Amino acid sequence: MTGDRPRTGARRAGRLRQTAAEVFGWDELRPEQLTAMEWVLQGQDTLVVMPTGAGKSAVYQVPALLLPGPVVVVSPLLALQRDQIAGLPGGEGSPRAVAVNSDLTAAETEAAWEAVCDGGSTYVYLSPEQLAKDEVVRRLTDARPALFVVDEAQCVSSWGHDFRPDYLRLAQAVRRLGRPPVLALTATAAPPVRQDIVERLGMDRPRHLVTGFDRPEIRLEVHRHLEDDERRRRIVERAAAEAKPGIVYAATRKDTEFYAAELASLGLAAEAYHAGQRAAERRRVHAAFLAGETDVVVATTAFGMGIDKEDVRFVLHAALPGSLDAYYQEIGRCGRDGRPAVAVLHFRPEDTGMQAYFSGRAPGSDTVGAVVHAVHEHANAVGLDELRRDTGLSRARVTTAVNLLQEAEAVVTDASGAVRPAPDTGPDRAVERARDSAEAHQRMERSRVDMARAYAETTGCRRRFLLGYFGEEYEAPCGNCDVCDAREAEGGDGSRDDRQAVHPDAGAYPVGTAVRHGQWGRGTVLSEDGDRITVLFDDVGYRTLSLQALADRDDLLTVTGEPGGEGADH
């Protein structure tokens, strides 16, 4: 792979540039786009983390035309699939694409598969649920796909573990398709999320292409409230005062209706948006926002993917988000035109309650037990559909339980996608191990909520904190967050020493240092913030440690490796 002669590499780049220009009309490719395309064309598994608008889709669209088979694109929303297909160039000689999903009639589905198999369609868009169907895998295998793309790959990590478990079974699907190269695309993923994506998709020594996360045009601001009434009042005032258009993210459907009504009563064009609305209503709100007819959309997390709007001036959060990954993705929807925008978070410490409730809920031991027993009752490997019939459980619950059991190495999935017990593991032990896995996952998820709160409560530069979370070192002050402003107003120059207390041991644990903690085990230092460090532990997730406490007990945290040793991205 790296033994390529330079001439071959140059020829490859030339063909990519030529295809981009002739087929798509793109005369320039960014260097990082071209690099990722070359990896894809060479058949290497590739993870691309690039901001929205940087041309991620091109990374598979262009090489697809130079590859010997169709390209499978897994996309989480049917609306995104439609957008992607509509965005392809039209006209004679342009590549064709189909989406196979539950909207299609039997005849349309048949026509789509014929187009994929006879080479008439270069791209085939699918939800992860489609790939759980034997018929779909059989059709795709016949078509000999040359590349397997997972778009919005953060969904693997954020949805796969509970909400849409078929995301965790994509690795099985890839295997059954003859293991084409895998390309994962996402705009937002902290290092542990990248690792989760790579592991869950079964990627093989993937190349990573990660561009910078900083969005200097977005001002960062946080307000802490003790009373809920006061918070609500302040949010309404702020949303009314800011330049439009903007998005308010609320924690519940009921709150989206509340804020939309309050803003409308002030004469603003404000709309609520959440998954409890009828499809037609959601489409209307979405379209009106894109068309510039709406001042403020007040939404749950349902509003986001597929919002391609340059001029959003603010994103205001009415409650603590569930993770900084989600937060950064949501605030990244403002200021895409590069002009100043603002991300304001209004929170109460009590907000962590609901986020903890949402975090890492796993099926109970009774559900897992029912699935384990059903697996053990079969002499041969058994398919998920049959397990569903045996147990009477829903498809999603059976899949989640099987995923959990597989993670706990209590069951294994064979080449046909069927499941059998792992050797030497009885049902009781299997349930126990699955419970341990679920608890470990829940600890990790809850520590992500803790990090969101830590961001909200940090006494240091907010940009430095956020970028540190995404693995980027940043020399504060940014001069564009509320903390930096406050320091400046106090008369300091905003430099590090007068921003906050700096412990004499600052620097003893550089970012990236491998450490071992007496109680929490192995971890990696993610950031240091004057008098404290944040460590990501393999087993318990994120923890913030005070340098003073570490100095008092010097056996608590031992350094086991230098920065940049293991776990480095490139």
Place this chain on the structure above:
DNA sequence: CGCATCGCTTGTATAAGCGATGCGGTGCTATACT
């Protein structure tokens, strides 16, 4: 985990306090019924 709501209680209220209970977010797909 936090909260809103309900129904029960009480030296019987045009009232308030209590504990129990249920709810809270993301989308696909298959299926039944107009």
